[in-house]
Every structure is written in structure tokens, then in C-alpha cells.
Amino acid sequence: MEEEYEVMEPENEPIEVEYEISGEEIIDNATGIDTPKVATTRKNETPGGSLYYAPIVDESLLPVVGKNYGTLEECEKMYRLYAFHACFDIRKSTQKTTKYGSVKQKYYLCNRGGVSMQVNFDTLQSSKKPIRKSNMECTGCRARVKFDWVYETNTFILSDFQEHHNHELLPQEYRHLSKAERQMKYAEQLFVYHSSVSNIGPTKAYEVYSNMKGSEKNVHGTVTDFRNWRRDLNIFINASDSQMLVNKMKERKKYVPGFSFEYKLEKSQLRSIFWADEVAKCNYKEFSDIISFDATYRTNRCVTVAAGLIRDETAESYTWLLTCFMKTFGKEPNMIVTDQDKSMAIAIKAVFKTAKHRLCMWHIMRKVPSKIQEAIPTIEDEVEKDFKNRLNKLVWNMYIEPNVFEERWEKLMHDFSLKNDSWFKHMFDIRSTWIPAYFIDTEMFGLM
Template identity: 40%
Template structure:
């Protein structure tokens, strides 16, 4: 089989040892595990594979975080050898149908042993398909020097990261290689099972880095909670209540807060563009939907929107309207201006809404012009507060409307 190897065109890559290459035992990171040229079909869904495997285990064998302490060859340091049920053990020269299946096997082994793993070195054939792949303990790597001088008045020293996770230069790893470039089958050609650090206990497992990593469903739940004006801490409490207790979710409130912060950082200064894009899409897809906005120096200055139902309400009950500019959003400082009327059941109904960055005469005039453009007729009576900017804007845009002030 060695005749199929093309060593002359090897392309060995080393993945970042401290980046996002680390992965948990629930899902893969976005790693190029398989190149597009690989001859692989029917890729296994890893989460399904793991669930099926764990479902078939006996409860007494499911959780094993014990390890034997052995001396290193020189006798100077201690090493920890996992005690794992034999069905999860790996043997050198063992073969698998695909590299993906082999990596999944090692993930299950690591989960039972009580340590995290990450993808590391990859070697490719001449056609760029993967030939060799290393999977290592997530504590592998050079121990970083993060010391800092607390007496340094300039504060130029690097602060130490506030984390319980430590790199120990662990040598535990497993190496897979494809049998040849014409098949996905692979085998183990090297396996080091001893670690230079204690393995996780059953109690420590829920606080590990991989156990606290949020799944897609967790992230989706946080996003939906955020859009419903539910903060990260309350969302965490709600999730714990839905799952029957904090011990069943594995994540801490700080994990929810961190993701919520990252989500905000990703949106960043593009949030206004997202709103404009969403409103514009509604304008294109919904019948008789009106959306207008104004920018000043590429900054959203004002916007107005009204849907088909609001227009029908205004047509029937738009003789007397009121708009109130006393609502100010808490994060962006923009003024929310709802337009309301009263139906024949004496209920308040919405006939339009706007957002303004300031309460100038020009802003109110633009808003009333957008309102008139959407509805097509002047109201007979307009109720507002005593804001002088509103008074002048109404006189300019609705000259035929009566304008009494509210109490």
C-alpha cells in the first residue's frame, strides 16, 4: 500500500495550538477535516453518532474518570494513565472506515477518560486530501510565559489570563493515517495515552471548557431571549428551569453573558444597517408596506414605517390623531414617536411609527412628510404636547389641521 503515497508532494500544516481549533465532545469546530476532493460519501452526523453510542452503554460503565498514577521513565515526574472501559480503548494498527470515524472514536475515549482534545497537525497528499491527522490533548503545547510585574508603574507587563485552564505541554495524543489516497480507510499508527496532569473528576466535568461550550441550540435560545428583551442572566435561569436544574445544563451564567457580548460585538456598528435592510425587505415583500429613512453623514438620523393594517385604520379613524415624542430608547438615545388614533370601541390603535435622533424642527417636518406621503390625507385634528418644534412642524406640514394641546 505504500506505493500509493506521494511523499514528494507532502504539505504538512500545524494548526494553532491556542486558537479555536480545540473542540468539545458534542460538535466539531469549523475545521477542514475533509477536503472537497476526498472520496467520501454518506458523512456521519457526529452528534447522532455520539448519541447512538452513548445510548447503548450500560449506566455502570458510562462514567469513568479514574486514572492510575505512574512514574515517568526517569522517575522525576508523575504521569496519569486513564482507566477506561476496553470498548473505548484504542489499539495501534486498528483500522477505521474513515478518518472522521477514527477521530470520533478518540473523542468518545477522551470523554470517558476526562480530558479535552483538539485537532493538531495535518499532512496531505499531493491532491490536498488529508493523509495524516494528529489529535492531541488540549493541554498540549509550550507553556506560555504570562508573568507580569505588578510594581511596574507604566503597566507595560502582560496581565495573566484569569482562567483555570492551564497549558502543561501534555504529550498524550493519537496519530491517524489514511491507508492510501484512493480510499477513506485509515489506521492508528501511534498512540500515547499517558498525561502529565490529573484528569477531570466527575464533579469537575461540568466546569470543564468543553462541557461549558454552548451548543447551537443554546446560542439560538440566547438570541431569541435577547430579541424578547430577556437578559443573559435571566435566560440562564429560564433554561435551568426548563431543564430541571442547573446541574442539567452544564453552562454558567457567565457563559451566556460572554456569548451575548460577542453577539453584540459581531453586530457592532452594523446594527442600523441590519434594521434598514430588514425594513427594506418587508417593503419589497409585504403589500402596501411603507418604509422611509434618512441618513446624515452615513449615520441613521430618522425612520418611519407603516403597514397595510395601519393604513386601513387611518382611513377609517384618522380624523383625530395623536403622536407622542416622549419615549426615548435606552441604548441609542433615539426618540420613538408612535402615531395613534381611537377606533369606534374607544381603543387606541396604531397608525404609524417613527424614530428620530433629535427633536429638531427639521426632524419633525421630515417625519410628518413621510406620514402624509404614506396616508395621502391630512388629519382634521392633531393632539401633541407643547414642544415648540412640533408646533412649527405641524403648521408647516398640516396647515389645514386643528392643533390643540393635550393635558
């Protein structure tokens, strides 16, 4: 015995009426050429006053009641092709099955069939997430097909076909915006991925792909779909991006001679990584006299000798990074230049034994204008310009002795009433870490 699962039969069949066909000039989407065609839809009123629409398509595409269309997949393919040329979308609906799970009857409906769900939600009275409303409104459309199973051949015949719609169909020029046609194909997805690898955003990728295909109408998806797919791709990668990075680095270390890679985990999470390739090692061999540690990603133009990523800028993280540096190169530089990071200073002192630590003049001098304004809010432009000129001639001078620098600094602070300013006093206290006069005995000190 076969067990049947009942399906609710559609009610209120559309009344059979004669429709008038209106002619107009329509642009062929496939060729872009103005082609004389009749309208894609015919309509008329029923005796009750309701409007019904019937699509106009080639007779070869019309579903034929009583015809065997093969497997259920082939039946769906046939109706989708008809729906595409008729300018509407379809969806699967209810079905009857045998007790063994075989489908014996299947419905496919217009996607605007059914009744709209009324969503009444008070966000002030409930903490539940509101249901997002669809932009496709259900109108109770009765357009559908029904397929019945033929047991002997395990195929399906069309037993019912309703072509009338109670809503307007898509204009032919907007057919590419239907839900079915907006489903991005593998080619579009792959293009978005390769564009992101090349630092091209989804919006620009959509423009380029549309130009390649000749028109936006030939692209499956809109610019919003491209953005959403890029977002979903990032979310998918996000959960395993750390493992992917470690695996890629390990593989390169295995097969590329001279490549060094270190990483640190904390509670099974990637905390820090360090790497240097054979080119970086050659650079260090030739340019290891003075090394700059740039914690803000190449704000200075220099030859790169190594790179690292750390989760935080603590002394512990910097110590691990510099330890990896020494493990890789095995030789301390003559001088290390950094910004005024206290954590970095602690790490340098802990790892390096002979290298001299110097602060970057560029970072310090960038702060001077704001510090002058804080110390002397009413300073005139000409006076400020004079101060900057004298300061630059003093701090950048690598031909004077430390005692000469100290005398001139004292006079400069006195002339501009800055002797009691906390920032300038601090910079004088640490003068041996950034003024060239205190690095005269270091080879090539003038480079920085």
C-alpha cells in the first residue's frame, strides 16, 4: 500500500476570458538591437473586475498538458525555461510521496503565489529579532504546473498547467533582475575572489565584469550581490584565516631555501608571527649597520630585512619578536632606531647586548609644532618660524660636540621662555638617545 500525503488543491480558478494583445517596440536583451515584437503580457478584466495576466511566449516553450517531460529535474528545468521567457520566477511547492519516499506528484508555483505574512512587531515591547520583510510581495497568484509520476517508466507527465497571473510580470528589460537571474554563477564568484586578492573592491569588480560581458544585463547579480558575496567570503575565511596563514608559511619554509618563519600561540590562538626570506637576509648582510624597527607598517622608506605581526605592543611581544630576529640573523646591528615606545626600549635592552638604541628624529620633530603651540599659545608666526629654524640647525647638526649642543640648547630655551616646559625638558634629559652629537663615535651615524 502507498501512503498519500494530501496537498491542498488551489481554489478560485481564473475565469476564462479573451485577452487583447497590444504591440510595441521592445529592445532584444540578447542582442541589444531594436526589434519589433508584441508585448510580453496580455491582460483583461474578469466579470468581477479583477485583472489577470498571461505571458506571451513562443509556442515551443509552452508546457503541454499530458506530455511526458522525463525526470523531475527535467520537468523543473522546462518550467524554469518557460518562466524565464515569460518574465516571472518560480518556486517549488507541495508534493505527494509514497510510503517509500518516492515523489508521485509535484507542484511548481509562481513565486508570488500564497498569502503575505503579516508582521506586527513592537520593538519597544520585545527583545526578539524582528523578521526581515521580503521585497517580493505574495499576491495569491494561481499560476502553476502539476506533474504526476508514471510508475512504469519512472518519469513525470504534466497533468495541470495554469498560465494566468494576478499580477504584472517583469518588463523584459528588467528580466535580469529577477531572483533566479540574480543568483551569482561560479564565474562571477571567482572573479570577485581574484579581484579581492588584487585589492579591487566588489563595486569596482562589478563595473569591470559588466564591461567585460558587454552590459549589466549579462551579469548574474547586481553590485549589491557582489558586495554581499565578498562579505560572506570574508566571514567564511575569518574562522580559519590564522590556520591558513600558518600552513602557507610552513609550506614555504619547507620548500623555499633560506626562508625563516616563527609563530607563537596562546590558548590555541595565533598571537605573533615573524618571517624573513632569502632576499631579506641578503639585505641584512649588506645593510645591517643601522636597523629601524617600524611599528606602523613602513611609514619610513627603507630596505626591508624582516617582518612580523603581533597582537599587542607590549614588552613581552616585542621581546619575542626581537628574539626571533636574533635567531634568524645571529648578528646584532650597530644601531637600532625606533620611535618613543617604552615597550620597545625594554625589549631592545633585554635582547641586544652591544647595539646602540637611538630614537627616530623624524618622529620627534613631527611633534614640535604642536608642543610649541601648547607651551606658547599666543606665539606669532614669525617668532615660531625663527624658533623652528634655530632648533633644526641645532638638533640636526652632526659636527658639534655634546657640550656645544648643551650650551646652545640652553640659550635657545632661554630666548623663547621654554626652560620650564615639561616636554622640552624631557627631550633634553634623553638627549643622548636622539641628538647626533652623542653618536659621533658610531660608524655611519649620520644616515639616520
